[in-house]
Amino acid sequence: MNKKSSENRELRVVVELVLKDSQPMVSSIVVAELFGKQHKKVLRDINELEIPDDYRELNFEPTFRDVPGPNGAIRKEPAFNMTRDGFSLLAMGFTGNKAMEWKIKFLDAFNSMESRLKIPQVEAKLKIFKAKPEALKSLEGFVRYWCYLENISWEDGKRLVEAAVRVPDFYEMDVLALESAWSYVILCTTVVPTRFVGVDVCSEKDLSPVNGLLDYWAHCGKSSRIELLGNLCQQMNIDSLVQLPKSYITHAVNLLWKGINSESGKYNAVQKESY
Secondary structure, three states: OOOHHHHHHHHHHHOOOOOOOOOOEEEEHHHHHHHOOHHHHHHHOOOOOOOOOOHHHEEEEEEEEEEEHHHHOOOEEEEEEEOHHHHHHHHHHOOOHHHHHHHHHHHHHHHHHHHHOOOOOOOOEEEHHHHHHHHHHHHHHHHHHHHHOOOHHHHHHHHHHHHHHOOHHHOOOOOHHHHHHHHHHHHHHOOOOHHHHHOOOOOOOOOHHHHHHHHHHHHHHHOHHHHHHHHHHHHHHHOHHHHOHHHHHHHOOOOOHHHHHHHHHHHHHHHHOOO
């Protein structure tokens, strides 16, 4: 099989989502195959997601697939069908350039199917206002910073945000979509997925900027260093800096600067422009 036909096969697999009760869903089996992961590890990652039971029930549907065995035997292998939101939550921890390409392909597939399942709009008296240009500019700046943290292009980051909040154009968001976009990007720059906690952790040298900012903030701010460190670890879903992965060191620095600016009123003033 040549390279072009292989790429076409992969794209076709992504687009062929499962449709359950008019809800586009993707199988954990397809996710494992195209992200180059063992299916059992994808199942483990899904089961380890720290989410409320009702959210899990809505976005992760347990299912099975038949796997042929010896002598014609068939065994049942567990799997999940995931909604767009479920997939987005799971894939948040998938890193690397290849993973980013597949995240975008999957989200494009959801967009494509949802556009074919157009639901008639119900007329309502509620008027949703378009976000102010300066508010979008503020969000764009933070998204560009997130792209820097993740080492991805602005276009890839913009498309991920558009897909996450389900808007066709970043610059045409209404105020509700803008609020959701802020929540999504802040989450992406904050939480260490459970499966990455304690993996490929930072050395003392790696942690120098984090410890330096903690010392600086404790000296100039209102809280003790112990309190600041505890808050940082809680926000990042780790017990201590010993568990911080190297790939999240820039996220920790970002959180500390955000906290320092928030205490001085600068960060709150920037985000206030969004609402």
